[in-house]
Structure formats: C-alpha cells, structure tokens
Amino acid sequence: MNSFFKYFTDIFRAVKSLLTGMKVTGRYFFSPWEIVTQQYPENRNKLKMYDRFKGEVIMPHNEQNFHRCTGCGICETNCPNGSIEIIQDRIDMPDGKKKRIISKHIYHLSMCTFCGLCIKSCPSNALAWGQKFEHAVYDRSKLSKILNQPGSSIIKDIVE
Amino acid sequence: MKEVINLPVKNIEEEEYHINMGPQHPSTHGVLRLVVSLQGEIVKSLKPHCGYIHRGIEKMCEKDTYPQIIHLTDRMDYLSAHINNHAVCLLVEKALEVEVPERVKYIRTIIDELNRIASHQLWWCSFGMDMGGLTCFFYGLRDREKILDIFEESFGSRLLHSYYTPGGLMMDIHPNFQKGVKDFIKYFRKKIKDYDDILTGNIIMQERTKGIGVLTKEDAISYGVIGPSGRASGFSCDVRKHHPYGVYDKADFREILGNDGDTFTRYLMRMHEMRESMKIIEQLIDNIPAGDYTAKMKAVIKLPAGEYYQRVEAARGELGVYVVSDGNKTPYRMKFRSPNFSNLSALDHISRGVKIADLVAIGGSLDYVIPDIDR
Numbered sequence: 025m026n027s028f029f030k031y032f033t034d035i036f037r038a039v040k041s042l043l044t045g046m047k048v049t050g051r052y053f054f055s056p057w058e059i060v061t062q063q064y065p066e067n068r069n070k071l072k073m074y075d076r077f078k079g080e081v082i083m084p085h086n087e088q089n090f091h092r093c094t095g096c097g098i099c100e101t102n103c104p105n106g107s108i109e110i111i112q113d114r115i116d117m118p119d120g121k122k123k124r125i126i127s128k129h130i131y132h133l134s135m136c137t138f139c140g141l142c143i144k145s146c147p148s149n150a151l152a153w154g155q156k157f158e159h160a161v162y163d164r165s166k167l168s169k170i171l172n173q174p175g176s177s178i179i180k181d182i183v184e
Numbered sequence: 185m186k187e188v189i190n191l192p193v194k195n196i197e198e199e200e201y202h203i204n205m206g207p208q209h210p211s212t213h214g215v216l217r218l219v220v221s222l223q224g225e226i227v228k229s230l231k232p233h234c235g236y237i238h239r240g241i242e243k244m245c246e247k248d249t250y251p252q253i254i255h256l257t258d259r260m261d262y263l264s265a266h267i268n269n270h271a272v273c274l275l276v277e278k279a280l281e282v283e284v285p286e287r288v289k290y291i292r293t294i295i296d297e298l299n300r301i302a303s304h305q306l307w308w309c310s311f312g313m314d315m316g317g318l319t320c321f322f323y324g325l326r327d328r329e330k331i332l333d334i335f336e337e338s339f340g341s342r343l344l345h346s347y348y349t350p351g352g353l354m355m356d357i358h359p360n361f362q363k364g365v366k367d368f369i370k371y372f373r374k375k376i377k378d379y380d381d382i383l384t385g386n387i388i389m390q391e392r393t394k395g396i397g398v399l400t401k402e403d404a405i406s407y408g409v410i411g412p413s414g415r416a417s418g419f420s421c422d423v424r425k426h427h428p429y430g431v432y433d434k435a436d437f438r439e440i441l442g443n444d445g446d447t448f449t450r451y452l453m454r455m456h457e458m459r460e461s462m463k464i465i466e467q468l469i470d471n472i473p474a475g476d477y478t479a480k481m482k483a484v485i486k487l488p489a490g491e492y493y494q495r496v497e498a499a500r501g502e503l504g505v506y507v508v509s510d511g512n513k514t515p516y517r518m519k520f521r522s523p524n525f526s527n528l529s530a531l532d533h534i535s536r537g538v539k540i541a542d543l544v545a546i547g548g549s550l551d552y553v554i555p556d557i558d559r
C-alpha cells in the first residue's frame with residue numbers, strides 16, 4: 025500500500041518540480057525585454073568598448089606625428105614572450121655626440137598575451153592600449169606591426 | 185565431410201570492453217581522455233590520460249621574472265585567474281616581507297570572490313548542460329556576463345586579467361567598480377532563486393545525482409580531494425578559514441560542509457558557496473580604505489635564496505605554489521599544486537559501478553578544468 029502511494033506522490037512531485045522550472049522559462053518567454061543577446065556584426069557601429077579595454081598595444085602619436093618612445097628597450101626586456109623587438113638607430117647630433125633613436129618598434133600581436141607589462145614598465149609612457157579587437161587576418165605576417173609611424177620622431181620634452 | 189567449427193560464443197553482457205571518452209568530448213570540458221572499461225553499461229574502472237594540453241608552465245616559469253610569471257598562472261585554471269595570480273603575489277610578498285596596503289588587500293579579496301562566483305556560474309551552466317538542461321547554460325552565462333563586464337571595465341580583459349602584480353595591483357579600480365559590484369549582488373540575489381527553481385529542485389536532476397559517486401570523508405582525505413568537492417564529504421579544507429590571507433579574517437562567512445559526499449551534495453556546496461561569496465563581498469565593498477594601490481617595490485624583484493610555499497583557495501580547491509629560489513630574479517624551480525589534479529585522481533574510485541551516463545554527472549560535479557591538470 026505504501027509503495028502504491030509513493031508511486032503517485034512521486035509523479036505529483038515530478039510534475040510539480042517540472043512546472044516550477046517551466047515557470048522560470050515561461051517568464052522569460054513572455055518578457056522578451058529581459059533577453060540580453062547582442063546582434064554582433066550588425067551593432068558594430070554602436071559598439072563601444074570600455075576605456076581600459078585591452079585590444080592591442082599601440083603607440084599614440086600626436087597631430088604633428090610625434091611619439092614619446094626613446095628606444096630604450098625596457099619594454100623589450102620586460103615582455104615575457106618576445107612580442108616586442110626594438111631596432112635602434114644612431115643619429116649625429118649638432119654638438120658632435122651620437123644620440124640613440126628608435127628606428128622600428130616591432131610588435132608581434134600574434135605572440136602577445138596582453139599582460140600589460142610593457143605599458144607599465146615604459147619610463148616615458150610611450151605605449152597605451154588600443155581599442156581595436158577585430159584582429160582576424162588571412163596571413164600571420166600581417167599581425168606584426170611597426171608601432172612608430174613612418175616619418176614620426178620623438179617629442180621634444182622627453183629626457184632620459 | 186563437413187567440418188564443424190565451434191567458435192566460443194561470447195556473451196557481450198559479461199565481457200569487459202574499453203572505450204575512449206575524450207580527448208574531444210563535450211562533457212570532459214577540455215582535452216582529457218578517460219579510458220573507461222565497461223561491462224555492459226556499468227563502469228568497471230577508468231584511467232585518465234592527461235597531458236593533451238601540457239604547455240610546460242612550470243618550466244617556463246624558470247626563465248621568467250616574478251612579475252612575468254603572473255601572466256602564466258592565468259592560463260592554468262583560467263576560470264579562477266585572479267586567484268591564481270593572488271597565490272604568486274602573496275608568495276613574493278611573503279618572501280620579501282613586504283606589507284601591502286590595506287586597500288590592496290580589500291580589493292583583492294573582493295575580486296577573488298567575484299571570480300569565484302563567476303567560476304561557479306560557469307560550472308552551473310556546464311553541469312546543467314551535462315545533465316541535459318540546455319536552458320541552464322544560457323541563464324548561467326547571462327549572469328556571468330555581468331561579472332565579466334565589471335572586470336572588463338576595471339582591468340580591460342574578461343578572462344585572463346594579469347591584474348595583480350607582486351606588491352599590489354596593475355592599476356587602481358575603476359570609479360564605477362563599487363557601484364557595479366553592488367548592482368550585481370542585488371541582481372544576482374534575485375537570479376540565484378531561478379537557478380534553484382530550474383535545476384536544484386528538478387526531480388530528474390535529483391534522481392540522477394543523489395547517491396551517485398559517493399566519496400567518503402576518509403577517501404576524500406586520502407585522495408586529497410579538496411575544495412567544494414572535498415567539503416561535500418565533510419572534509420574541512422577551506423584555506424580561507426584555516427590559513428586566512430587577504431582580509432578573509434575580517435569577513436564573517438561560514439565554511440559549508442556536507443556529509444553525504446555524493447554528486448548532489450557536491451552540487452549543493454557550490455550553490456551555497458556562491459551565496460557565501462556574495463555575503464563576503466557585501467561586507468567588504470563599502471569599506472575599501474583609501475590609499476595606494478601598490479606597495480613600493482624594487483624594479484627588479486629578487487627573492488632571497490630559500491624555499492617558499494603559499495596556498496590560496498581557488499574556486500576548485502587549494503592551490504599551492506612552491507618556489508625554490510637561488511637569489512636570482514628568476515626562480516630556480518617552481519611547482520604548482522593544482523586542485524584539479526588531485527580531484528581527478530578520485531574519479532576512478534568514485535565512478536566504479538555506476539552507469540556510463542552517471543560518469544558524466546560525476547565528472548561535472550568534480551568540476552575539473554583541464555589546463556590546470558596538465559599545466
């Protein structure tokens with residue numbers, strides 16, 4: 025007799041628990057404004073990343089094409105996986121001394137782990153985070169970038 | 185004359201046979217291969233084969249300086265990335281006897297707990313999906329998204345943050361951080377009731393998990409099963425209680441212990457832990473003291489020669505970091521004692537005699553993260 029009752033109470037309990045769950049899903053079904061799906065490629069124009077978003081490492085240049093990098097190579101030594109290569113150049117100064125400048129600041133996005141050590145360790149704040157995140161390309165070599173723009177030079181107020 | 189060959193007739197029900205579950209299997213949540221020996225549908229024994237995602241992180245640490253090691257620990261248990269970072273930072277601070285500012289301790293503790301909630305939410309999604317409830321997956325991920333948004337606003341990334349540095353933090357928290365966290369707690373307190381309605385109370389889920397994969401307290405201790413899985417068996421192993429770090433000693437929270445040690449209890453442990461984590465965050469979020477976000481550290485960090493060990497409570501259990509230093513700026517040897525590896529060792533023991541479908545449930549309740557096992 026006992027098992028007979030248990031059989032029916034089990035069925036009742038099962039249906040009740042299912043209905044409790046379906047109450048939740050039903051609520052979302054009838055309140056579509058609670059749905060949070062983003063239509064990604066369509067909303068591209070409106071999509072705004074947070075200010076601190078780590079998309080890629082960039083070197084900001086001002087309007088006159090000046091950057092702040094002295095070519096000291098500290099970021100290169102601090103990078104844990106060799107994503108940064110610094111190629112230095114020497115130029116003759118008017119007073120006869122030679123000065124070190126940056127020739128190429130090469131950044132391999134494909135190897136970067138976005139740890140932020142280069143940006144934190146740069147003594148002259150030459151690097152920053154960029155907001156671009158759509159990095160897919162057809163060829164891996166396109167992921168190696170030269171961060172200092174062609175024709176750019178170092179801003180005057182930086183002293184080493 | 186015709187020859188009669190008497191082939192022995194094998195009874196397929198009685199014979200043992202082996203199948204490979206994984207390396208690519210949705211319920212192993214990564215590249216883990218389980219060689220399961222079956223008799224009919226019953227699991228006779230099981231052998232995990234690890235190493236499919238071995239990257240040699242411990243070896244790589246030997247060439248990296250201490251600030252550089254942080255970004256590698258992110259990639260072990262990626263679901264509790266902050267907590268892994270915390271372990272290395274605490275170890276370096278302990279070795280150098282640096283006192284970090286009170287503000288850093290508060291922020292780290294809050295973020296660790298947020299990370300724990302996010303990790304348990306993802307576990308809840310995937311556990312629900314392993315049991316056949318796809319709805320859970322969407323709801324869990326939706327709520328995890330709220331935490332990831334807070335993370336993204338403050339530290340710029342969603343999964344692998346590298347936010348802690350030895351001595352403090354990479355940068356200060358975003359001005360919106362406190363408000364975001366408070367909003368999230370208010371939101372999630374409501375939503376966690378949905379979790380209970382959908383999955384915890386579900387009779388199908390309960391029937392499939394109650395009494396399945398029982399791990400006794402003795403076995404939990406001898407296998408070293410820790411974290412929520414070990415506490416489900418009544419093994420009190422919460423590092424936050426036993427060896428407090430951060431400001432856990434200032435927060436009032438309970439260490440939740442179960443006694444059945446079955447799959448359902450392991451499930452309940454994590455549901456309770458999410459609530460406890462919210463309680464911790466609520467107590468701390470308004471009291472973050474003002475101050476510096478990092479202690480003064482030397483540009484090149486060198487640990488004095490010797491051996492160091494530091495443990496923290498990651499989302500899946502105790503994570504230990506062991507360093508042998510010879511006084512250089514890179515460690516001589518680094519060893520991570522990861523919670524998932526020891527939790528996996530008990531899988532063979534607790535899944536003997538269950539049906540193969542229950543193996544999926546047991547695996548889900550142990551909540552292993554494969555990159556942490558292989559490192």
Ligand code: SF4
Nearest residue numbers: 093094096097099146
């Ligand atoms: S980016 Fe900064 S750290 Fe790197 S070479 Fe230029 S100045 Fe030095």
Ligand code: SF4
Nearest residue numbers: 103136137139140142
């Ligand atoms: S973010 Fe880290 S990995 Fe990337 S270039 Fe900078 S230091 Fe290297």
